[in-house]
Amino acid sequence: MHRGRVVFGAMDEVVFGQPAAAAIVAQMDRLEAARAFLMVSGTLNRQTDEIEKIRAALGSHCVATFDAMPQHTPREAVIAATEQARAANADLIVTVGGGSITDGAKAVQLCLANDVRSVETIDSIRAVKGSAPAMRPPSVRQISVPTTIAGGEFSAIAGVTNQRSKVKEALRHDLAMPRAVILDAALTMHTPEWLFLSTGIRAVDHCVEGICSREAHPYADAQALHGLAMLAGGLPRVKADPRDLDARMDCMIGTWLSTGPLTAGVPMGASHGIGYVLGAGYGVPHGYTSCVMLPAVMRWNRPDNGDRQALVAVAMGQPGADAADVLDRFIRDLGMPRSLREVNVDAEHFDAIAQQAMATPWVPRNPRRIDGPNAVREILLLAA
The missing domain is CATH 3.40.50.1970 (Rossmann fold)
Structure with missing residues:
Protein backbone atom coordinates (compact mmCIF):
# COMPACT_ATOMS: atom_id res chain seq x y z
CA MET A 1 0.00 0.00 0.00
CA ALA A 186 14.21 31.85 -27.23
CA LEU A 187 16.22 33.18 -24.27
CA THR A 188 18.09 29.87 -24.02
CA MET A 189 19.52 30.34 -27.54
CA HIS A 190 22.34 32.34 -25.89
CA THR A 191 23.15 29.58 -23.39
CA PRO A 192 26.35 27.71 -24.36
CA GLU A 193 25.54 24.27 -25.77
CA TRP A 194 27.55 22.41 -23.09
CA LEU A 195 25.65 24.25 -20.36
CA PHE A 196 22.16 23.69 -21.81
CA LEU A 197 22.79 19.99 -22.50
CA SER A 198 24.60 19.24 -19.23
CA THR A 199 21.94 20.93 -17.10
CA GLY A 200 19.46 18.86 -19.12
CA ILE A 201 21.24 15.77 -17.78
CA ARG A 202 20.82 17.27 -14.30
CA ALA A 203 17.06 17.27 -14.99
CA VAL A 204 17.30 13.67 -16.26
CA ASP A 205 19.04 12.88 -12.94
CA HIS A 206 16.08 14.38 -11.00
CA CYS A 207 13.70 12.15 -12.95
CA VAL A 208 15.82 9.00 -12.67
CA GLU A 209 16.67 9.28 -8.97
CA GLY A 210 13.01 10.12 -8.26
CA ILE A 211 11.76 7.07 -10.19
CA CYS A 212 14.40 4.79 -8.60
CA SER A 213 13.88 5.93 -5.00
CA ARG A 214 12.65 3.52 -2.32
CA GLU A 215 10.14 6.29 -1.45
CA ALA A 216 8.73 6.75 -4.98
CA HIS A 217 4.95 7.11 -5.32
CA PRO A 218 2.48 7.37 -8.22
CA TYR A 219 2.04 11.17 -8.12
CA ALA A 220 5.78 11.75 -8.48
CA ASP A 221 6.19 8.90 -10.99
CA ALA A 222 3.59 10.43 -13.31
CA GLN A 223 5.67 13.60 -13.60
CA ALA A 224 9.13 12.03 -13.60
CA LEU A 225 8.35 9.36 -16.22
CA HIS A 226 6.79 11.85 -18.65
CA GLY A 227 9.49 14.44 -17.92
CA LEU A 228 12.18 11.84 -18.65
CA ALA A 229 10.51 10.91 -21.96
CA MET A 230 10.37 14.62 -22.98
CA LEU A 231 14.03 15.16 -22.07
CA ALA A 232 15.13 11.93 -23.79
CA GLY A 233 13.41 13.13 -26.96
CA GLY A 234 14.26 16.84 -26.70
CA LEU A 235 17.96 16.95 -25.79
CA PRO A 236 19.22 15.09 -28.90
CA ARG A 237 17.03 17.35 -31.07
CA VAL A 238 18.61 20.47 -29.54
CA LYS A 239 22.07 18.94 -30.12
CA ALA A 240 21.15 18.25 -33.77
CA ASP A 241 19.63 21.70 -34.39
CA PRO A 242 20.29 24.44 -31.80
CA ARG A 243 17.64 26.63 -33.49
CA ASP A 244 14.83 24.14 -32.79
CA LEU A 245 12.71 26.13 -30.30
CA ASP A 246 10.11 23.36 -30.00
CA ALA A 247 12.82 20.93 -28.87
CA ARG A 248 14.11 23.51 -26.37
CA MET A 249 10.60 23.99 -24.97
CA ASP A 250 10.16 20.20 -24.65
CA CYS A 251 13.37 20.16 -22.60
CA MET A 252 12.16 23.06 -20.43
CA ILE A 253 8.80 21.43 -19.72
CA GLY A 254 10.53 18.09 -19.15
CA THR A 255 12.72 19.87 -16.59
CA TRP A 256 9.66 21.33 -14.85
CA LEU A 257 8.21 17.80 -14.62
CA SER A 258 11.59 16.46 -13.42
CA THR A 259 11.21 18.41 -10.20
CA GLY A 260 7.94 16.61 -9.41
CA PRO A 261 9.51 13.93 -7.18
CA LEU A 262 11.58 16.38 -5.11
CA THR A 263 8.70 18.81 -4.56
CA ALA A 264 6.42 15.84 -3.73
CA GLY A 265 8.76 14.63 -0.98
CA VAL A 266 10.67 11.89 -2.84
CA PRO A 267 14.37 12.05 -1.92
CA MET A 268 17.21 11.99 -4.41
CA GLY A 269 20.08 9.51 -4.12
CA ALA A 270 23.85 9.22 -4.33
CA SER A 271 24.23 10.93 -7.72
CA HIS A 272 22.86 14.15 -6.24
CA GLY A 273 24.71 13.70 -2.94
CA ILE A 274 28.12 13.07 -4.50
CA GLY A 275 27.36 15.83 -7.03
CA TYR A 276 27.03 18.41 -4.22
CA VAL A 277 30.57 17.56 -3.07
CA LEU A 278 32.06 17.61 -6.58
CA GLY A 279 30.48 21.00 -7.26
CA ALA A 280 31.35 22.85 -4.08
CA GLY A 281 34.71 21.23 -3.35
CA TYR A 282 36.14 20.53 -6.79
CA GLY A 283 34.55 23.16 -9.05
CA VAL A 284 32.75 20.64 -11.28
CA PRO A 285 29.83 22.38 -13.05
CA HIS A 286 26.41 21.39 -11.71
CA GLY A 287 25.27 19.51 -14.83
CA TYR A 288 28.58 17.72 -15.35
CA THR A 289 28.30 16.13 -11.90
CA SER A 290 25.20 14.25 -13.11
CA CYS A 291 26.79 13.36 -16.47
CA VAL A 292 29.65 11.68 -14.64
CA MET A 293 27.92 10.12 -11.63
CA LEU A 294 24.42 9.00 -12.66
CA PRO A 295 25.28 5.85 -14.69
CA ALA A 296 27.78 4.73 -12.02
CA VAL A 297 25.19 5.16 -9.25
CA MET A 298 22.65 3.22 -11.31
CA ARG A 299 25.10 0.33 -11.78
CA TRP A 300 25.89 0.25 -8.06
CA ASN A 301 22.18 0.39 -7.12
CA ARG A 302 20.97 -2.23 -9.61
CA PRO A 303 20.92 -5.19 -7.15
CA ASP A 304 18.35 -3.33 -5.03
CA ASN A 305 16.09 -1.55 -7.53
CA GLY A 306 16.28 -3.31 -10.89
CA ASP A 307 12.48 -3.19 -11.22
CA ARG A 308 12.44 0.61 -10.92
CA GLN A 309 15.44 0.95 -13.24
CA ALA A 310 13.45 -0.96 -15.88
CA LEU A 311 10.92 1.91 -15.88
CA VAL A 312 13.75 4.33 -16.73
CA ALA A 313 14.72 2.31 -19.81
CA VAL A 314 11.08 2.23 -20.96
CA ALA A 315 10.68 6.01 -20.53
CA MET A 316 13.85 6.52 -22.58
CA GLY A 317 12.44 4.40 -25.40
CA GLN A 318 14.55 1.29 -24.82
CA PRO A 319 12.41 -1.27 -22.96
CA GLY A 320 14.36 -4.31 -21.76
CA ALA A 321 17.75 -2.56 -21.96
CA ASP A 322 19.97 -1.95 -18.95
CA ALA A 323 19.15 1.57 -17.69
CA ALA A 324 22.76 2.42 -16.76
CA ASP A 325 23.90 1.48 -20.28
CA VAL A 326 21.08 3.51 -21.84
CA LEU A 327 22.05 6.57 -19.77
CA ASP A 328 25.77 6.09 -20.44
CA ARG A 329 25.20 6.02 -24.21
CA PHE A 330 22.70 8.89 -24.11
CA ILE A 331 25.11 11.17 -22.20
CA ARG A 332 28.05 10.21 -24.47
CA ASP A 333 26.01 10.90 -27.62
CA LEU A 334 25.34 14.44 -26.36
CA GLY A 335 29.12 14.94 -26.16
CA MET A 336 29.19 15.28 -22.38
CA PRO A 337 31.98 14.03 -20.05
CA ARG A 338 31.50 10.50 -18.72
CA SER A 339 34.28 10.07 -16.14
CA LEU A 340 35.70 11.82 -13.10
CA ARG A 341 39.03 11.97 -14.92
CA GLU A 342 37.40 14.09 -17.67
CA VAL A 343 36.29 16.68 -15.07
CA ASN A 344 39.75 16.71 -13.42
CA VAL A 345 38.89 14.76 -10.27
CA ASP A 346 41.63 12.21 -9.50
CA ALA A 347 41.52 9.06 -7.37
CA GLU A 348 43.69 10.72 -4.69
CA HIS A 349 40.61 12.77 -3.73
CA PHE A 350 38.18 9.84 -3.47
CA ASP A 351 38.59 9.31 0.29
CA ALA A 352 37.84 12.96 1.04
CA ILE A 353 34.89 13.04 -1.38
CA ALA A 354 33.45 9.85 0.15
CA GLN A 355 33.70 11.29 3.68
CA GLN A 356 31.98 14.55 2.68
CA ALA A 357 29.28 12.80 0.67
CA MET A 358 28.12 10.93 3.80
CA ALA A 359 27.18 14.31 5.31
CA THR A 360 24.89 15.32 2.41
CA PRO A 361 21.11 14.90 2.77
CA TRP A 362 20.82 12.43 -0.13
CA VAL A 363 23.53 9.80 0.26
CA PRO A 364 21.90 8.31 3.39
CA ARG A 365 18.62 7.98 1.43
CA ASN A 366 20.10 6.27 -1.62
CA PRO A 367 17.92 3.27 -2.61
CA ARG A 368 20.74 0.76 -2.01
CA ARG A 369 21.90 1.34 1.52
CA ILE A 370 25.19 3.23 1.87
CA ASP A 371 26.64 2.39 5.29
CA GLY A 372 29.84 4.42 5.09
CA PRO A 373 32.49 6.07 2.95
CA ASN A 374 33.75 2.74 1.54
CA ALA A 375 30.48 2.26 -0.35
CA VAL A 376 30.73 5.79 -1.79
CA ARG A 377 34.29 4.98 -2.83
CA GLU A 378 33.00 1.93 -4.75
CA ILE A 379 30.69 4.23 -6.72
CA LEU A 380 33.50 6.72 -7.37
CA LEU A 381 35.68 3.90 -8.75
CA LEU A 382 32.85 2.98 -11.17
CA ALA A 383 32.86 6.61 -12.35
CA ALA A 384 36.65 7.04 -12.43
Missing part, protein backbone atom coordinates in the same frame (compact mmCIF):
# COMPACT_ATOMS: atom_id res chain seq x y z
CA HIS A 2 1.31 3.46 -0.91
CA ARG A 3 1.95 5.90 1.91
CA GLY A 4 3.14 9.47 1.73
CA ARG A 5 2.39 13.14 1.79
CA VAL A 6 2.51 15.59 -1.12
CA VAL A 7 2.98 19.24 -0.13
CA PHE A 8 2.10 21.80 -2.78
CA GLY A 9 4.69 24.58 -2.92
CA ALA A 10 4.29 28.33 -2.74
CA MET A 11 4.50 28.89 -6.52
CA ASP A 12 1.47 30.57 -8.08
CA GLU A 13 1.99 29.83 -11.76
CA VAL A 14 4.26 28.75 -14.59
CA VAL A 15 4.05 30.69 -17.86
CA PHE A 16 5.47 29.08 -21.02
CA GLY A 17 5.75 30.02 -24.67
CA GLN A 18 5.54 33.81 -24.17
CA PRO A 19 8.39 36.33 -24.60
CA ALA A 20 10.03 36.94 -21.21
CA ALA A 21 9.85 40.77 -21.19
CA ALA A 22 6.06 40.90 -21.65
CA ALA A 23 5.52 38.03 -19.21
CA ILE A 24 7.62 39.78 -16.52
CA VAL A 25 5.58 42.99 -16.90
CA ALA A 26 2.36 40.97 -16.59
CA GLN A 27 3.69 39.34 -13.38
CA MET A 28 4.61 42.75 -11.94
CA ASP A 29 1.02 43.87 -12.54
CA ARG A 30 -0.43 40.65 -11.08
CA LEU A 31 1.71 40.93 -7.95
CA GLU A 32 1.19 44.71 -7.66
CA ALA A 33 4.97 45.17 -7.52
CA ALA A 34 6.57 48.49 -8.44
CA ARG A 35 10.33 48.13 -7.78
CA ALA A 36 11.99 45.22 -9.58
CA PHE A 37 15.56 44.22 -8.70
CA LEU A 38 17.05 42.26 -11.61
CA MET A 39 19.52 39.46 -10.83
CA VAL A 40 20.78 38.37 -14.23
CA SER A 41 23.45 36.52 -16.17
CA GLY A 42 26.50 38.73 -16.73
CA THR A 43 26.91 37.28 -20.22
CA LEU A 44 23.29 38.04 -21.16
CA ASN A 45 23.59 41.56 -19.72
CA ARG A 46 26.91 42.46 -21.34
CA GLN A 47 26.90 40.50 -24.60
CA THR A 48 23.23 40.49 -25.72
CA ASP A 49 20.32 42.94 -25.70
CA GLU A 50 17.98 40.53 -23.87
CA ILE A 51 18.30 42.20 -20.43
CA GLU A 52 18.02 45.65 -22.01
CA LYS A 53 14.71 44.55 -23.58
CA ILE A 54 13.45 43.56 -20.14
CA ARG A 55 14.68 46.82 -18.57
CA ALA A 56 12.97 48.79 -21.37
CA ALA A 57 9.70 46.90 -20.83
CA LEU A 58 9.85 47.59 -17.07
CA GLY A 59 10.83 51.25 -17.49
CA SER A 60 10.99 53.10 -14.17
CA HIS A 61 9.88 49.91 -12.37
CA CYS A 62 13.43 48.48 -12.75
CA VAL A 63 15.39 49.89 -9.80
CA ALA A 64 18.74 48.05 -10.10
CA THR A 65 20.59 45.22 -11.87
CA PHE A 66 23.02 42.73 -10.32
CA ASP A 67 25.01 40.64 -12.82
CA ALA A 68 27.96 39.24 -10.85
CA MET A 69 26.85 35.83 -9.50
CA PRO A 70 29.56 33.16 -10.00
CA GLN A 71 28.68 29.47 -10.38
CA HIS A 72 27.77 27.55 -7.21
CA THR A 73 26.41 30.76 -5.58
CA PRO A 74 29.19 31.83 -3.16
CA ARG A 75 28.12 33.55 0.07
CA GLU A 76 30.09 36.70 -0.81
CA ALA A 77 28.02 37.32 -3.96
CA VAL A 78 24.77 36.66 -2.06
CA ILE A 79 25.68 39.40 0.44
CA ALA A 80 26.67 41.82 -2.35
CA ALA A 81 23.34 41.26 -4.10
CA THR A 82 21.41 41.58 -0.82
CA GLU A 83 23.02 44.94 -0.04
CA GLN A 84 22.20 46.22 -3.53
CA ALA A 85 18.57 45.04 -3.28
CA ARG A 86 18.25 46.60 0.18
CA ALA A 87 19.66 49.93 -1.01
CA ALA A 88 17.28 49.94 -3.99
CA ASN A 89 14.28 49.25 -1.72
CA ALA A 90 13.19 46.47 -4.09
CA ASP A 91 9.76 44.88 -3.69
CA LEU A 92 10.33 42.00 -6.16
CA ILE A 93 13.43 40.13 -7.37
CA VAL A 94 13.44 39.07 -11.03
CA THR A 95 16.05 36.49 -12.05
CA VAL A 96 17.13 35.85 -15.63
CA GLY A 97 19.84 33.23 -15.89
CA GLY A 98 21.03 29.86 -14.63
CA GLY A 99 20.61 27.99 -11.38
CA SER A 100 23.31 29.88 -9.49
CA ILE A 101 21.39 33.13 -10.02
CA THR A 102 18.04 31.54 -9.14
CA ASP A 103 19.47 30.11 -5.92
CA GLY A 104 21.21 33.41 -5.22
CA ALA A 105 17.88 35.24 -5.29
CA LYS A 106 16.27 32.69 -2.95
CA ALA A 107 19.12 33.38 -0.53
CA VAL A 108 18.77 37.16 -0.97
CA GLN A 109 15.07 36.91 -0.04
CA LEU A 110 15.99 35.23 3.25
CA CYS A 111 18.89 37.63 3.95
CA LEU A 112 16.63 40.66 3.42
CA ALA A 113 13.93 39.27 5.71
CA ASN A 114 16.34 38.29 8.49
CA ASP A 115 18.70 41.30 8.43
CA VAL A 116 21.66 39.20 7.30
CA ARG A 117 24.42 41.64 6.29
CA SER A 118 27.66 39.65 6.39
CA VAL A 119 29.10 36.42 5.05
CA GLU A 120 29.35 35.03 8.59
CA THR A 121 25.75 35.74 9.61
CA ILE A 122 24.42 33.53 6.79
CA ASP A 123 25.05 30.82 9.44
CA SER A 124 21.94 32.08 11.26
CA ILE A 125 19.65 31.01 8.39
CA ARG A 126 21.49 27.88 7.22
CA ALA A 127 19.72 24.53 7.37
CA VAL A 128 21.48 22.01 9.62
CA LYS A 129 20.91 18.26 9.10
CA GLY A 130 18.08 19.02 6.73
CA SER A 131 16.04 21.29 8.98
CA ALA A 132 15.97 25.07 8.74
CA PRO A 133 16.22 27.29 11.84
CA ALA A 134 13.32 29.55 12.85
CA MET A 135 13.43 32.66 10.72
CA ARG A 136 11.26 35.47 9.40
CA PRO A 137 9.59 34.61 6.09
CA PRO A 138 10.63 36.59 3.01
CA SER A 139 8.39 39.52 2.12
CA VAL A 140 10.33 40.50 -1.01
CA ARG A 141 9.68 37.46 -3.23
CA GLN A 142 11.04 36.45 -6.62
CA ILE A 143 9.99 35.45 -10.11
CA SER A 144 12.43 33.49 -12.27
CA VAL A 145 13.22 33.21 -15.97
CA PRO A 146 15.63 30.26 -16.28
CA THR A 147 18.17 30.02 -19.12
CA THR A 148 19.49 26.59 -18.11
CA ILE A 149 17.46 23.48 -17.34
CA ALA A 150 18.62 22.06 -14.01
CA GLY A 151 15.22 22.92 -12.48
CA GLY A 152 16.24 24.76 -9.29
CA GLU A 153 13.60 27.44 -9.93
CA PHE A 154 10.92 24.90 -8.94
CA SER A 155 12.31 24.27 -5.45
CA ALA A 156 12.28 26.12 -2.13
CA ILE A 157 15.92 25.23 -1.40
CA ALA A 158 18.93 27.40 -2.24
CA GLY A 159 22.40 25.89 -2.47
CA VAL A 160 24.97 28.47 -1.30
CA THR A 161 28.71 27.74 -1.21
CA ASN A 162 30.72 28.53 1.89
CA GLN A 163 34.08 29.45 0.36
CA ARG A 164 35.96 28.83 3.61
CA SER A 165 34.80 25.25 4.13
CA LYS A 166 34.29 24.57 0.37
CA VAL A 167 30.86 23.11 1.20
CA LYS A 168 27.58 23.85 -0.56
CA GLU A 169 25.07 24.54 2.21
CA ALA A 170 21.28 24.59 2.03
CA LEU A 171 19.07 27.53 2.88
CA ARG A 172 15.40 26.61 2.88
CA HIS A 173 12.04 28.20 3.51
CA ASP A 174 8.67 27.37 1.93
CA LEU A 175 8.37 30.94 0.65
CA ALA A 176 11.85 30.96 -0.91
CA MET A 177 10.29 29.25 -3.95
CA PRO A 178 9.67 31.73 -6.79
CA ARG A 179 6.09 32.97 -7.06
CA ALA A 180 6.19 32.41 -10.81
CA VAL A 181 8.47 30.83 -13.39
CA ILE A 182 8.56 32.04 -17.00
CA LEU A 183 9.82 29.56 -19.61
CA ASP A 184 10.98 31.37 -22.76
CA ALA A 185 12.83 28.99 -25.11
